[in-house]
Amino acid sequence: xxxxxxxxxxxxxxxxxxxxxxxxxxxxxxxINENEYxxxxxxxTNEEILEKTLGLMEPGDILLTKPKSLYDSYEYNKKAxxxxxxxxxxxxxxxxxxxxxxxGDTYWHVAVYIGNNTMNSxxxxxxxxxxxxxxxxxxxxxVLNVKTSEENKNLAVERADExxxxxxxxxxxxxxxxxxxxxxxxxxxRYNLKENxxxxxxxxALIYKxxxxxxxxxxHITPVxxxxxxxxxxxxxxxxxxxxxxxxxx
Amino acid sequence: xxxxxxxxxxxxxxxxxxxVVNIFISLIASSLILSFKGSENNLVFSxxxxxxxxxxxxxxxxxxxxxxxxxxxxxxxxxxxxxKLIKKDGPAEI
Numbered sequence: 001x002x003x004x005x006x007x008x009x010x011x012x013x014x015x016x017x018x019x020x021x022x023x024x025x026x027x028x029x030x031x032i033n034e035n036e037y038x039x040x041x042x043x044x045t046n047e048e049i050l051e052k053t054l055g056l057m058e059p060g061d062i063l064l065t066k067p068k069s070l071y072d073s074y075e076y077n078k079k080a081x082x083x084x085x086x087x088x089x090x091x092x093x094x095x096x097x098x099x100x101x102x103x104g105d106t107y108w109h110v111a112v113y114i115g116n117n118t119m120n121s122x123x124x125x126x127x128x129x130x131x132x133x134x135x136x137x138x139x140x141x142x143v144l145n146v147k148t149s150e151e152n153k154n155l156a157v158e159r160a161d162e163x164x165x166x167x168x169x170x171x172x173x174x175x176x177x178x179x180x181x182x183x184x185x186x187x188x189x190r191y192n193l194k195e196n197x198x199x200x201x202x203x204x205a206l207i208y209k210x211x212x213x214x215x216x217x218x219x220h221i222t223p224v225x226x227x228x229x230x231x232x233x234x235x236x237x238x239x240x241x242x243x244x245x246x247x248x249x250x
Numbered sequence: 251x252x253x254x255x256x257x258x259x260x261x262x263x264x265x266x267x268x269x270v271v272n273i274f275i276s277l278i279a280s281s282l283i284l285s286f287k288g289s290e291n292n293l294v295f296s297x298x299x300x301x302x303x304x305x306x307x308x309x310x311x312x313x314x315x316x317x318x319x320x321x322x323x324x325x326x327x328x329x330x331x332x333x334k335l336i337k338k339d340g341p342a343e344i
Contacts, residue, residue: 005266012269019315026309098313170287170294174306177284181309191302197287 023098026185032104032224036234038244046136049238053131053143056236056245059115060153062144062204064107064227068240070096073108076138099176102184103224107142110200110223112160112207120160122203124171128164142237144227152210159207169206172197175219183222193219201226264330268322276318280310 044052057063067073070092077088100108111121117131129135146153163169176199178191198206198219204226205211205218213232214225226232236245284306285297297303 008270009262009266012266012273015273016269016316016319019312022312023316027313094313094317172287174284174287174303177306177309178302191305192300193302 026181027098027102028184029101030104030184032106032228036246038234038237038246040241041243041245043242046133049243050131050133050136052243053136053236053238054117057113057131057143058145058153059113059157060146060150061113061235062146062226062232063111063113063119064109064142064144064223065111065139066100066106066108066141067092067139072138076134099180103180103222106227107223110204110226112156112204113143114157114160120164122169122171122198122200126164126167126169126203136238140237140239142227143235144232145235146208146211147231147233148208148211152208155210156207159209163203163207168196169203170197171199175199175202179220179222182220183224190217190220193217195219260330264326265323268319268326272315272319272322275322276311276314277307279318280307280314284310 041052067076070089073092074088095108100106109121109123111119111129113131114120114128118128119131120126120128146156172194175193175197178193179199179202181187182189182191195206195218201223202219202221205213205221209218211231213221213229216225234246236243238244281297284303285295287294287296
């Protein structure tokens, strides 16, 4: 190789090593230990889980969801939204192994329960999803009660309905990447992010504008901020081992 | 001995070309992906020349560059293997 070739080769190798190093520094995997006191109800069937879930949820509750597996998520989305297999494989792996893993390996998505077995959330568009057996079959979830007045909860449901009709909030990968990096690297930096370009968690923070989930602007709120906020408490959760409830809601 | 030298040269050239080409691929891919906003059925391309966009492209680049490098390297490696198998008379040249 000539001198220029050598220069480009070593420059390329240096950039590669630097990128791996920086990616690890900023997006290194973390594990959050949950030490919530919950009561184990048992390994229920999907029908029982659905019945119990709909019975315990109230409008204004926050749902945190994650797929039972990457394949399950693909299957769930394929049924509902005709997703493409290859793009999903890359997207889910990058999303799960880098972004979700770096903020604590917890839930993928945040939504608000708006009543009538429906939850509203921001994906690439603002969606209303029915909580049915399909949902129970493919997803683990945790339901949080927001410690705020009924008035604020009703206001949040009204706002969710309004944004769903208007479709005026855009999903922004750009802002998502920025807030995940801030959360992951534990920085106090704040950026000038547009209020109508959000991700699922900041969208929930927007419709719950009166509630301060963390000491951050709502545009910077991540799923972890909502999950472990002082302003929320776990009502119940469903995971691979079964159904768990908080004592009071049993 | 000659064959080993040729293989080493080929490997170096492959890695070198991928390393350089990948800088542009990763930058363009990051900028394009981060420029889209909106729904699945109505994606809008909106390029904004602000510091937040530059930061996001940088963050995306540090994720994409190593991932794309390994993908491109594997693809090239398999293509070279196939060419080598077809030719059967030595390693393939790029």
